[in-house]
Amino acid sequence: MSILRDQINEGPSRLRSLLREKPIMLPGVFNGVSAIIAEKVGFEAVYISGSGVAGNMGFPDLSVTTLTEVAEECKRISAVTSLPVVVDADTGFGETINVIRTVRELEWAGASAIHLEDQVLPKRCGHLSGKSVVPTETMVQKISAAVSARRDKNFMIIARTDARAVEGLDSALERIREYISAGADAIFPEALETEDEFREVASKVKVPLMANMTEFGKSPLLSFNELSSMGYRIVLFPLTAFRAMLKTTEHIYKTLKEKGTQRMILDDLMTRKDYYSYIGYNDYEREDAELSAKGVE
Numbered sequence: 001m002s003i004l005r006d007q008i009n010e011g012p013s014r015l016r017s018l019l020r021e022k023p024i025m026l027p028g029v030f031n032g033v034s035a036i037i038a039e040k041v042g043f044e045a046v047y048i049s050g051s052g053v054a055g056n057m058g059f060p061d062l063s064v065t066t067l068t069e070v071a072e073e074c075k076r077i078s079a080v081t082s083l084p085v086v087v088d089a090d091t092g093f094g095e096t097i098n099v100i101r102t103v104r105e106l107e108w109a110g111a112s113a114i115h116l117e118d119q120v121l122p123k124r125c126g127h128l129s130g131k132s133v134v135p136t137e138t139m140v141q142k143i144s145a146a147v148s149a150r151r152d153k154n155f156m157i158i159a160r161t162d163a164r165a166v167e168g169l170d171s172a173l174e175r176i177r178e179y180i181s182a183g184a185d186a187i188f189p190e191a192l193e194t195e196d197e198f199r200e201v202a203s204k205v206k207v208p209l210m211a212n213m214t215e216f217g218k219s220p221l222l223s224f225n226e227l228s229s230m231g232y233r234i235v236l237f238p239l240t241a242f243r244a245m246l247k248t249t250e251h252i253y254k255t256l257k258e259k260g261t262q263r264m265i266l267d268d269l270m271t272r273k274d275y276y277s278y279i280g281y282n283d284y285e286r287e288d289a290e291l292s293a294k295g296v297e
Contacts, residue, residue, distance in 0.1 A: 011112030012154035023228035028238035063122035078110025113156035127217030159184035
């Protein structure tokens with residue numbers, strides 16, 4: 001391991017190569033160490049959820065985070081993992097002109113792909129009621145701007161539509177056709193409500209498709225194998241680890257408050273050895289020693 005990663009981002013081309021080879025599963029990561037763990041257990045790409053970024057800061061997923069905050073999180077994560085990073089860019093943080101800067105900032109921050117959605121700003125969580133969507137023409141302009149703004153042609157622009165819950169599935173499919181014509185590299189149909197709907201979209205869309213398997217939402221929890229057999233190329237599990245972390249944190253804090261000791265919950269904790277292994281503690285010390293030795297020479 002090197003303390004400083006190479007600044008050349010090969011993630012976009014790697015991500016496209018992966019998608020040509022096979023479907024991929026993307027776990028949601030919410031900080032650097034979660035990305036390191038995801039890489040070490042064998043995932044081939046990771047996902048930064050907008051809801052995860054907001055939630056990690058203690059905010060709701062209601063467009064209260066900024067482009068700068070999302071880009072900074074992307075920088076921190078891409079600095080410690082070699083995996084391609086797919087980033088939730090919400091509505092592009094504004095209008096069409098804002099989308100241009102969003103693409104360039106996130107590309108510079110180390111992202112390999114972003115997805116943009118067609119909700120009205122401020123957006124809502126995709127699996128809540130009460131969403132609104134912008135006119136198709138507005139989203140088409142944003143996609144065209146995003147495609148033009150990217151510096152690396154391999155950097156993927158994924159178009160998300162929330163129209164299923166607002167206008168119905170037929171309208172969502174019509175929007176998808178327009179978004180593909182505008183240059184979207186992949187499509188993310190959010191909050192489909194049945195397995196049959198997932199199958200219908202897959203049968204009618206010929207560019208790579210992304211499926212969101214978020215818990216406690218409107219979509220059935222289909223497995224990666226079920227979705228990939230339908231034709232979905234990217235399957236997200238955006239907040240699974242984050243929700244588990246919150247539940248565990250609640251349990252630990254309650255135990256400490258009630259018992260005044262952690263002795264009875266040591267089996268619930270990652271050991272110092274394992275934690276240091278994940279973050280490369282010894283690697284940093286070794287590299288520091290090597291650099292110091294070279295300096296003496």
